[in-house]
Amino acid sequence: MVSLKSSLNNFIPYSWEASSEEIARKYGVKAEQIVRMDLNTSPYKPSRWLRSLAAKLPDMAVNLYPDTSYRRFREKVSNYTGLSADMVLVGNGGDECIMIVCQAFLEKGRNAVISIPTYSYFRIAAEINSAEARLVERKPDGSDDVDKILEAVDKNTGAIFLCSPNNPTGVTTSLQDIRKIAAEAPCPVIVDEAYYEYSGKTATSLLSSYPNIIVIRTLSKAFSLAGARVGYALAAEETINILNKVRPPNSLSIISLALAEKAMSQVDLVKRWVEATVAERRRLASAIGKIPGIVVKESEANFLLLTFKTHDAGKIHEKLMEKGFITRNLGNTIPNTLRVTVAAPKANRKFFKTLQSIVKVALGGL
Numbered sequence: 172m173v174s175l176k177s178s179l180n181n182f183i184p185y186s187w188e189a190s191s192e193e194i195a196r197k198y199g200v201k202a203e204q205i206v207r208m209d210l211n212t213s214p215y216k217p218s219r220w221l222r223s224l225a226a227k228l229p230d231m232a233v234n235l236y237p238d239t240s241y242r243r244f245r246e247k248v249s250n251y252t253g254l255s256a257d258m259v260l261v262g263n264g265g266d267e268c269i270m271i272v273c274q275a276f277l278e279k280g281r282n283a284v285i286s287i288p289t290y291s292y293f294r295i296a297a298e299i300n301s302a303e304a305r306l307v308e309r310k311p312d313g314s315d316d317v318d319k320i321l322e323a324v325d326k327n328t329g330a331i332f333l334c335s336p337n338n339p340t341g342v343t344t345s346l347q348d349i350r351k352i353a354a355e356a357p358c359p360v361i362v363d364e365a366y367y368e369y370s371g372k373t374a375t376s377l378l379s380s381y382p383n384i385i386v387i388r389t390l391s392k393a394f395s396l397a398g399a400r401v402g403y404a405l406a407a408e409e410t411i412n413i414l415n416k417v418r419p420p421n422s423l424s425i426i427s428l429a430l431a432e433k434a435m436s437q438v439d440l441v442k443r444w445v446e447a448t449v450a451e452r453r454r455l456a457s458a459i460g461k462i463p464g465i466v467v468k469e470s471e472a473n474f475l476l477l478t479f480k481t482h483d484a485g486k487i488h489e490k491l492m493e494k495g496f497i498t499r500n501l502g503n504t505i506p507n508t509l510r511v512t513v514a515a516p517k518a519n520r521k522f523f524k525t526l527q528s529i530v531k532v533a534l535g536g537l
């Protein structure tokens with residue numbers, strides 16, 4: 172018999188919507204008709220980068236390990252962020268960076284203070300490392316409750332998790348709030364900026380003054396590379412040196428690195444995708460906001476949080492799936508809400524029409 176370690180006796184693992192194939196089978200829709208609006212990924216496939224990779228593939232030294240210092244990619248990140256390459260840690264997605272931070276700073280007897288509702292992997296990574304997750308509710312407007320966060324911090328706090336823009340609310344944390352928390356809390360303050368490009372707001376200007384701030388970013392969102400699994404952390408060099416002590420030596424493939432390096436050398440293209448997504452977010456938010464009974468939260472990311480005032484979000488979620496639209500049902504995290512990723516213009520228009528017709532039906536029947 173095998174059993175999970177005792178610190179995880181009451182552990183709630185990560186959960187996600189089913190695969191497109193499973194949903195297609197269950198609802199009798201074609202897999203290629205399915206539009207994934209649940210994962211906050213980009214609708215723009217980077218075909219140019221893939222073609223350039225394909226040309227390089229025959230000569231790639233896949234028999235060897237990658238350069239485990241990931242120097243070339245760190246230099247690209249350095250150009251992109253304006254920070255020294257020594258202030259960059261590379262990970263297999265933002266998730267691995269989150270896990271590395273937790274491995275470095277958390278253990279049994281320590282706690283992680285997490286501003287919620289937010290990305291569930293902060294709690295999960297903290298608990299996997301046997302730490303207590305101290306969840307601090309955000310204020311009703313969605314902003315972080317800085318006073319309560321600081322009240323929750325004690326001598327055993329190993330990490331504070333902020334997320335800006337926050338998943339799933341789309342709200343950013345002000346530099347003033349981040350600075351106050353970092354100045355008063357004697358522990359690492361993680362600012363997850365997975366959706367940074369959509370907001371244009373970042374805490375990187377604070378890194379030189381606050382060695383306890385760690386910014387985590389990813390190429391899974393604006394850079395359209397969720398399948399390649401590349402993320403990075405930015406912090407003062409002394410902090411990056413600590414994180415490097417615990418990171419796995421070779422968690423990125425040379426294929427992912429090649430794609431990531433290409434992506435970082437074409438940030439103008441990424442900017443155009445981001446501009447298109449932000450324009451679509453505004454259009455979609457304004458259109459959905461006119462449907463009676465749905466409240467759309469203003470978002471600085473590539474998704475919208477919809478609160479259903481007169482309908483059951485679970486039923487709407489199900490009906491959308493029947494039409495091939497997969498949204499994220501936030502269930503009990505934020506009652507009666509769905510999180511919807513902004514897709515390409517055509518899919519957004521179709522989604523809006525479908526939602527509108529479902530809600531009308533729902534008004535009459537559900």
Ligand SMILES: Cc1ncc(COP(=O)(O)O)c(C=O)c1O
Nearest residue numbers: 264265266290338365389391402
């Ligand atoms: C806030 C946040 N951080 C990190 C991640 C994970 O990013 P990655 O794909 O780089 O592991 C996500 C994914 O949805 C996210 O929403």
